[in-house]
Amino acid sequence: MLTLSMLKRFLLLLAALVASPAAADTVVVHAGRLIVDPAQPARGPSTIIIVDGRIQSVTDGTTPAPAGVRVVELGDKTVLPGLIDTHVHFMSVPGAPFWQEATLSDEWMALVGARNALVTARAGFTTVRDLGSTRLGGFALRDGIAQGLIPGPRMLAAGQALSTIGGHGDVSGFRPEVAEALDGHNTCTGADQCAAKVREAAKLGADVIKFHATGGVLSQGDKGLGQAFTDEEMRAIVSTAHNLGLKVAAHAHADAGIAAAVRAGVDSIEHGTFASAATVQLMKQRGTVLVPTLMAFTGIRERIGKGVYTPVVEEKVRMTLNEVGKAARLARAAGVPVIFGTDEGVYEHGRNAGEFAQYVELVGMSPAEAIASATTGAAKLLGLEREIGRIAPGYSGDLIAVSGDPLKNVRVLEHVDYVMVRGRPIP
Numbered sequence: 223m224l225t226l227s228m229l230k231r232f233l234l235l236l237a238a239l240v241a242s243p244a245a246a247d248t249v250v251v252h253a254g255r256l257i258v259d260p261a262q263p264a265r266g267p268s269t270i271i272i273v274d275g276r277i278q279s280v281t282d283g284t285t286p287a288p289a290g291v292r293v294v295e296l297g298d299k300t301v302l303p304g305l306i307d308t309h310v311h312f313m314s315v316p317g318a319p320f321w322q323e324a325t326l327s328d329e330w331m332a333l334v335g336a337r338n339a340l341v342t343a344r345a346g347f348t349t350v351r352d353l354g355s356t357r358l359g360g361f362a363l364r365d366g367i368a369q370g371l372i373p374g375p376r377m378l379a380a381g382q383a384l385s386t387i388g389g390h391g392d393v394s395g396f397r398p399e400v401a402e403a404l405d406g407h408n409t410c411t412g413a414d415q416c417a418a419k420v421r422e423a424a425k426l427g428a429d430v431i432k433f434h435a436t437g438g439v440l441s442q443g444d445k446g447l448g449q450a451f452t453d454e455e456m457r458a459i460v461s462t463a464h465n466l467g468l469k470v471a472a473h474a475h476a477d478a479g480i481a482a483a484v485r486a487g488v489d490s491i492e493h494g495t496f497a498s499a500a501t502v503q504l505m506k507q508r509g510t511v512l513v514p515t516l517m518a519f520t521g522i523r524e525r526i527g528k529g530v531y532t533p534v535v536e537e538k539v540r541m542t543l544n545e546v547g548k549a550a551r552l553a554r555a556a557g558v559p560v561i562f563g564t565d566e567g568v569y570e571h572g573r574n575a576g577e578f579a580q581y582v583e584l585v586g587m588s589p590a591e592a593i594a595s596a597t598t599g600a601a602k603l604l605g606l607e608r609e610i611g612r613i614a615p616g617y618s619g620d621l622i623a624v625s626g627d628p629l630k631n632v633r634v635l636e637h638v639d640y641v642m643v644r645g646r647p648i649p
Contacts, residue, residue, distance in 0.1 A: 246273050249645055250287040251294045251621070253301035256280070257629065258613040260302075260593040264629060267297065272619035275645030279615055294647070296623045299639055302593070303613050304348025304375075304620030306600035307564055307574050309471075309492055309513050312338045312363060313355045314567025316521055317530045320395050320442050323404055328356040335363045339374030341572040343648045346638035348620040349376040349600075349610050351563070353432045353471055353492065354383045354391070357406060361427040373648055376620070378429040378604060382408040383473065384419050384459060386450045390438030390473065395532075413458035416451070420462040431463040432492075435472040436479035439522065439538045440531070440568070447496070447538060449479035456486035469605065471513070475542070477501050484510045490603060492563065493518070495542050497549040505558045511603055513563035514550040516580040519543060521569030547584030554585055561603050562596035578632035589632045619645035 249272040256268040258280060269285045271278045287293045312335035315322075335355065342350060352360045360379035367374040385391035385408055393404045410416040420431055435451055437444035444450070451459070456472075463470045464487065472483035475495040483491060484504050490511045491497070497505075497512070505512065522539050525531065531539060550560050564577045581592040601611030610618050623640035641648040 247275070247292075247645065248273050249292045249294060249619070250285075251301065251642075252284045252297050253299065253623070254297040255300040255627075256613065257300065257302035257593075260590045260597060260629070264300070264627070268301075270301070270613065270621070272642075272645045275619050277613060277615055277617050277619055280613060294640070294642070296640060299623035299625060300627060300634075301613070301621055301623045302628065303597045303611055304622055304641070304643065305346045305575070305596045305635070306349045306562065306604070306611065307342070307347045307566060307596070308351045308490070308561055308600050308603055309515055309563030309565050310342065310350045310352050310574075311354050311565070311567030312342070312350075312352055312571075313359055316567060316569050317525050320532070323393065324396060324400060328359055331356050332359040332362060335359060336366070336372050336374070338567075338571040339363060339367060339372070339377070340648070342566065342574065343373060343375045343641055343643060344638070345572040345574055346622040346624075346635060346641055347375050347574055348622070348641065348643045349378075349604070349606070350566075351378045351380070351430060351471075351604060353380045353430070353473075355379065355381060357382055358426065364429075370646070373643075373646075375643055376610070376618075379427070380430045380432040380471070381423055381426055381428050382406050384416065384423070384431070384433035385409050386434070387411060388443040389450045390434040390436070390441040390444055392441075392443055394441065394443030410455070413454050416455045417458045417462040420459055420466070420468075424463075424466045424468060428468065430469050430471060431459065432471045432473065433459050435474040435483040435488075436476045437538075438473065439475070439542060440535055442532065442534060445534060447475040447479075447541065449476060449482055451482075453482050453486065456483055456488075460487045469603075484508050490561065493565075494549040494553070495545050497552065499552055499556075502549070502552045502556045502558055505553065506556050511559040511561050512550060512553045513561050513603075514547070514553075514585075515563055515565035516546060516550070516584065517573065517577045518565030518568040519546045520576065520580075521565075524569070547580065550581070550585040554587065559599055559603075560585060560587070560595055561599050562592075563600075575635040575638075578635055582632055589629050592632050593628060593635075619643075
């Protein structure tokens with residue numbers, strides 16, 4: 223029997239379809255349970271209409287779609303916004319020996335990146351920020367996905383991160399002539415040179431600027447994790463990027479380097495391993511967010527002592543493992559936004575959702591907070607809060623479906639059943 227409520231839903235659906243151009247690609251999604259925003263209670267059975275990749279309407283109830291319209295039946299699933307990982311490396315292979323830099327071509331790494339992009343999308347991550355790739359490979363991969371040439375998540379790409387000579391991200395561990403041949407031309411010294419490198423990155427197509435404010439755990443050249451760029455160099459990087467309309471992410475482990483990057487005005491601290499309470503308060507004052515990348519430490523913990531890393535790297539690894547989650551817990555307690563980012567590529571691609579359980583268990587977040595860090599919070603950091611992170615009219619058709627209730631158990635997100643990016647299903 224046709225009830226008034228059913229008739230109303232059908233007329234709304236019909237009106238939406240009629241209002242769409244005849245040639246529009248229309249998809250009707252039937253959700254058994256719907257999370258439009260993790261800050262709001264979940265809704266029951268719902269109908270989502272997506273036209274040309276953009277959400278046109280979200281209504282309560284399961285409304286039958288007219289003949290000829292593509293329908294996605296997810297009536298036994300929980301549907302929620304596509305997840306966002308703000309720190310990935312699609313062209314990185316976990317545990318790969320550093321000398322492979324001398325044997326693998328950029329063309330090969332682009333193929334590796336395409337494979338990892340698909341794996342990541344299948345894991346439910348519909349938007350990522352790639353914070354380090356080959357000179358042009360990340361941009362090519364981003365554009366190829368956007369144009370529909372290959373399947374994958376929406377990408378923001380930094381290209382090569384800026385480094386100090388001999389520091390994290392510079393080519394090290396080879397004979398001088400080999401290192402010179404492999405030089406990525408991503409190092410700079412002095413404020414003027416660093417500003418010029420930012421302009422060059424923007425010219426090549428960078429969506430965001432990434433620089434190494436301190437040493438790195440997995441690099442051969444630097445022997446520790448202390449501050450790398452000077453305060454003046456950091457200010458030049460950040461001010462130049464901001465003047466060009468680009469946000470800045472700073473890789474930073476040591477407290478002094480974190481504080482210097484925050485004073486310079488960076489938008490996000492990546493890792494933040496040894497951040498002190500005083501530095502966390504500085505982050506709060508300056509509006510800096512923390513991307514803790516806890517899954518990176520899972521990846522290195524799984525490989526330490528197995529001959530994967532060189533002695534200098536193993537020494538740095540051991541410095542960090544007792545610190546995992548501490549800075550993020552301090553940040554959350556202080557009101558500093560903790561945003562989802564995993565450093566994918568240090569661990570196996572596609573395991574990104576393992577970060578959620580660590581946010582709950584180590585950082586003290588509720589499941590809803592953890593999901594928000596990878597949806598609404600991450601979207602705001604990327605400057606895309608009106609495009610992604612929610613299921614609402616006008617937003618991109620990015621959604622996933624899982625079995626179970628992620629608002630009660632975030633581990634549900636480690637097994638994704640369906641993924642859509644820009645209104646297109648991920649195969």
